[in-house]
Amino acid sequence: MGNFRYKMAQFMLGRNGFDSFCRGMLMAAMVLIFADIIVPGKFLQTIGLVLMLYAYFRAFSRNTARRYAENTWYVTSIATPFRSYMNRDHKNYRYFKCPSCGQMLRAPKGRGHIRVTCSRCHNTFEKKV
Ligand SMILES: [Zn+2]
Missing domain, CATH: 2.20.70 (Ubiquitin Ligase Nedd4; Chain: W;)
Structure with missing residues (x-):
């Protein structure tokens, strides 16, 4: 197991890794993939799979400058507004x-x-x- 972790760490060297954007996409992908329980058809599931693939592509990408810029865009225009929306007291x-x-x-x-x-x-x- 230690050997596997070492190899994984070697593999991830110089790569982007799972930043906030990746984690956000994986979370959205999970929701979309399981949404077919409520929404029939494979449409949402397909979007979910595409998001998941893109998240992995970003995590393993070596173009870290580009990925960093994307992550900054994600945090400022999606994650922060979404979090502040979720924190609102919509009931009262x-x-x-x-x-x-x-x-x-x-x-x-x-x-x-x-x-x-x-x-x-x-x-x-x-x-x-
Ligand atoms: Zn004003």
């Missing part, structure tokens, strides 16, 4: 953007029409929550 709050500056705002649900003042630009607007 309604989330929306300020129409003038785009700042994310939230207000407690079920209050009807309210007047919102943006925390960043102090623009006021009406919103139904």
Whole structure:
């Protein structure tokens, strides 16, 4: 077993390895592959397999500069927004953007029409929550 790990480490030398982008794709691939329990047909499963192959291709790739750039893109434009979306309290709050500056705002649900003042630009607007 020690020998195998050594050989694996030798094999991975100079290669990209499983970065956040790879792990994200493998996770998405798992969900898509098992989604055919709910969604009939092989369409989602095929996308899942493609994602999985691409994740392995990236992990074993020697073009680490390119892979690093892709990983940075993934973390800033997919993983971080996704995580902040998942961390929101959708049960008790309604989330929306300020129409003038785009700042994310939230207000407690079920209050009807309210007047919102943006925390960043102090623009006021009406919103139904
Ligand atoms: Zn604003």
